[in-house]
Amino acid sequence: MGQLHAEAARLYNEAFELLYEDGCHRALDKANQALALFEQLGDLKGAAESLRLVILANRVEAATRQEKPQKANLLAEEALADFRAAANRRGEATMLLALAEINSDRCGPRRRLKALAWGEEASEVFGELGDREMQATALLEVANIHYKRKEPEELLRAAAMALALAQELDNEKLKALSLHCQALGLVIGPRWLEQLEAAVAKADEAAAIFKALGHRRLEAATLRAVANWYLAAGDPKKALAPAEESFRILQQLPNALFQQSSSLRPLADALVCRSDADSDAERALREAQDARSRFQAAGFHRGEMTALKVQSSVLWAIGRKLCAFEAANDALEIAQGPEDKKHQMDLLLSAASLYLQDEKFEEARKKLTEALSVAKELGQLGQRLRALWQLGHLQLRLGEVQAALATAREAQELSAPGSASAAQALSLRATALSACGDRKEALAAAEVAAEFFSAAGDLKREALLWAFVSELHEESQGDLGVVRAIQAAERCITLRRQAGDAGSEAEALLRAANLHLAAAAEGCESNAEEKAQEARRLYKRCNDRAGEANSLLLICQIHVSSAGRLLLEEGSRGNRAASQSLQQAMTFANEAFSIAKRLGDKDLLAWSDYWRAMALMWNRNFEQALRAAHAAHAAFHDLQAALAGDSASTAAGLEGEAHVLVLLAELHLLCGDSGGEGSADDHYRQAREFVEKALSVAKSGVGSGSVRIEGAAFCLQERLELKLHSKGQVSGATPQLEAPRENVDNLQSFPQAEKASEVQPQVAQPAGLEVSFVQSRLKEMVSEMVTSDEPPELDTPLMESGMDSLTAVTFTATAAKEFKMGLSPSLTFDYPNIRSMAEHLVEESRPTAL
Incomplete structure (x- = not known):
């Protein structure tokens, strides 16, 4: 009996270790053998845990084939019903845990909410039974579900409880898994960039434990996660070492081709993104080509397709577009078997994306049409909707607005109400309506789509919608449009901060800064520089030098605008403050120019020279400004050719x-x-x-x-x-x-x-102007240039009527043309209301005595 129990335990442990091998057939076979032996021995605990392994092996096998885990789910539900009928609390808890594990990977908030409830119930029952090891395992699954639901606080709480149990049990594997979960909790919160190094420290500790225990797959998975975190933070140099180590470990392990294909992407991205050196890109290509050869020799077609997809993206990133298309089409040629239909669909959509980026619209349309056909054949609604979304954007690029609206309607009809796919369909409809000029309906559709994305917890797409809403409001006339645009932009910033997307957050901050600058130009309170400085700090942290330079140029623009307004509105009183602002503007422009020169970015060089010229001009260094402006003109001309x-x-x-x-x-x-x-x-x-x-x-x-x-x-x-x-x-x-x-x-x-x-210069009129006529005409001109609903009063200051220093320039030029006389640029400031200005113009129009 003892030997039989030892054999069952050995089979169970081997099945657990083999669970994530390629194909997992051996794991399923050994788990079934262990289950039979435990049932023969009457060991209810061993039988329940072996059945859980059988169920998990079926789940992994379904995932490998990109299928729904229906068999695994059915086994777990039937077993749960049997255990409950038999009042077997341990078996019940084990099946609840299995259901949580199966459904945590399935899309949709409702499915994951059920998985969370099952996991929490399993943890409670195991706690009541005094099984601390299984309680910790259930808590780790609860933490995993919180990770999928982007709930960092709840994740960290569950991981801390699991870690405490692991330490009580002196279970090193559970300790390492808990540390990995804690690291995950630190990288999904709004302050994840600040917490990144703390997360990496926990992950490194977990990887070291996995290595000491001989769990090399788990070590490689942890290192791959670290590499992906650094890539997301825009630091490919730090990503390279863990990406290399993860890939090297998996190359040494038998039956680890599936995991190798997953580790190839971060390695290639780290190599391509860490510098502009051709040697890094060539190495990334060699790694992808070598991986393809290994996968091809092993008959692992999915890995071969993945390697070609990575190869295509590397070639695209370094500008070898024709070779990128060849690699993408080679991958499609491999995916021709009936069992490869799903991979074929994914590859068709990826190829269509490349053709769209290269503005090869007909080729993109062809790939999308094929993808739609395969999606319909397989009944893959998600991929069909993805293809429709891409097709709609292609139609918009080609100006086929009505066709895009029809595509959006089709996608909307196929989507479940309130779902993420319905939100995508609505976002496409909003874009098409905007292209039609129907801003009101576009805003309504975009705001509903944003609500749907919010309900689905999709922060990134919700943020994109609010950025679009901000653009729509900006197109509206008047102060209210700018205010609403700023509010939408602020919402976008908050969402991108919550999503932990530093680069996108910086981009949103720059947009908000531009809007605040527009508001400042209309006399509203502004924090444009604060936003731009914050964007600059984020870009610097992400090592995005081009983004940093763009932030510097916007800060320069803010200072130039401020100086110009001071000089126009306050005259000589504003000279000192304006001079200080212009000196700062020059400093920021020079810093941006230095970055642009190091990057060899012609666009940034041109704009840096432009803003240097603007600052010099406002500081009345006209000759130096002229030289800088000519340099900018030459740079823009070179840019056109490039x-x-x-x-x-x-x-x-x-x-x-x-x-x-x-x-x-x-x-x-x-x-x-x-x-x-x-x-x-x-x-x-x-x-x-x-x-x-x-x-x-x-x-x-x-x-x-x-x-x-x-x-x-x-x-x-x-x-x-x-x-x-x-x-x-x-x-x-x-x-x-x-x-x-x-x-x-x-x-x-x-x-x-x-x-x-x-x-x-003054051009005298043969007869003087009549004051009532001038007053009436000035009123009409002011009304045409400001957004106020009330006509201006004779003694109301023009600045209070809605005029600013910008419209004053146009107003002065229009008045000069209307009354046929040369007028000072400071007209609106010397004569701040219609009455005094009319009197001045009448006086100036009178013939000069000889």
């Missing part, structure tokens, strides 16, 4: 070039006014040329800021017309256009040269 063929990047580059052209025109006008190097006529001539070029780019409609650029160019054109008219020069060659209703962008609110402010 990005030829990439339509989105080309549009962004053209918008940047247009901004610089306006800046160059303004600087030449200022140099002509101030008597700088070169003749004034030459500067005015060049100013006209740059205005014409800026208008040409703006009229082409590229870039989201084309209207604002057009408005800024219009103001410059008016000033140049007046300047040339006062000098008696013909200006008919300068193109004319209607003044846009939109406010001039804050980047183009320029200072005036000292010389120009001292002597303003």
Whole structure:
């Protein structure tokens, strides 16, 4: 009897060790043998635990085939009913634990909530029975479910209880598993980046215990987790060592091909992302190719497909697009058997994603059509919805808005109400409605989708929706749109912080900073710099130097905007504060330039020069500003050539070039006014040329800021017309256009040269203007430029009517054109209400005595 019991125990232990081997057939066989022997011996505890192993082996086998664990679930439910009928509390607890383990991996919050209830009940029953080892095992499964549900506090509580039991029992394996769970709890909370090193320390301790016990698979899994954490934190250098060690361990183990295929991705990502060195990328390719050869020799087709997929992504990352497509198509050729249909569907969707990124839309459509066909054949609703979502975005890229709406409707009809897939369908519908210009319906759909994602606990997708909602509100006119855009952006920041996605959080912070800057330009309270500085710190922590440089440039813009506003609104009183702000702006711009130079990023170099020129111009260093602006113009020109063929990047580059052209025109006008190097006529001539070029780019409609650029160019054109008219020069060659209703962008609110402010050109009218006419016309002009519902009163300050320093520039240029006279740029500040301004204009219009 003793020998039989020892044999059963040996079979059970071997089955447990073999459970996560490739195929797990041997584990299932030994678990069944152990079950038969324990039943023969009448050992209820051994029989229940062996049955749990049989059930888990069936679950692993189903997962390997990418199938639902229906057989495992049915076995557990039937056994639970039998144990309850027999009043077998231990068997009941064991089956409750098995059900928790099976269902914790299944998608959907309701399924995992059931798994959580089963796990907690199992833990309580084991505690009542005094079985502390199984109680600790159940607590670890409860912790695992809390991890899947993104509940760090509950996870840490369950893991701490399991660790205490493991220490009481002096069970090193349970201790290591508990430490690993505690590490998981530290990396899913909102402060996970701050807690990362503490999590790694716990994981390293767990890995060391697994190594000492000879549990190399568990050691490799723990090291792979550490590598993935570092990759998520944007630190591929630290990720490389654990990724290499995990992969090396699995290469040495028999029957570990499945785990090898899982460890290949973090190793390749760490190699490709840690530096720009070609040798790292080549090594990543070699690892993927060698892995493919091993998988091919072993007949492990799934691993071979995974290796080719990794190879394709590495090739794509280093710019070898044709080779990336070849690898993706090679993987598809392997997945042609009936048993490979699910892998084929996944590979088709991955290939479609590559074609979309490369703007090969017809090839992408073909792959998506194939994926949809396979998904329908297999009844795979999730993959079908994923394909529809990609197809809808392809249709939007091609301008097929009505087709995208139809695709969104189909996806919505297939989705369960309130589910994550329904939320994705609604988000697609919102995007399509926005493209149709139906902002109200788009907002409604996006906000409902965000609620669905929130209910599903999908923080990342919910954050994306709030970012989209913020964009929609920003497109609305008036202060309320900006306020609501800021509120949505703040919600996006909170969600990304909770998700622990530092890079995305920094991106959201920069967007919020831009919105706060827009609010500041309209006289609202702003914390733009605080947001931008926070984004800078996050990018720095993630080792994202390009993101850090972008943050620095935005901080520079904030300081330039602040200085410009001080100079325009306070005049000489604001000189000292403005000077300090401009010095800080130069410091930030120079720091961004240094980073851009080290990265070799032409776009960042161009914008760094642009903002250096802006800061120098506001500080009245016109000649130095001109040199910096020309450098920016040359950089944007080089960027256009480098990005030829990439339509989105080309549009962004053209918008940047247009901004610089306006800046160059303004600087030449200022140099002509101030008597700088070169003749004034030459500067005015060049100013006209740059205005014409800026208008040409703006009229082409590229870039989201084309209207604002057009408005800024219009103001410059008016000033140049007046300047040339006062000098008696013909200006008919300068193109004319209607003044846009939109406010001039804050980047183009320029200072005036000292010389120009001292002597303003005036064109006397043959007869003086009548004051009531001027007052009436000024009221109309103000009403057209501000968002107030009430018409302005004669004695109400214009700034209280909704005018700001930006609209003041457009207003002055429009007034100069309306009343045919040269006007000072400080008109709205010297004469702050309609009554005083009208009196001034009437006085200026009277003929001058000879």
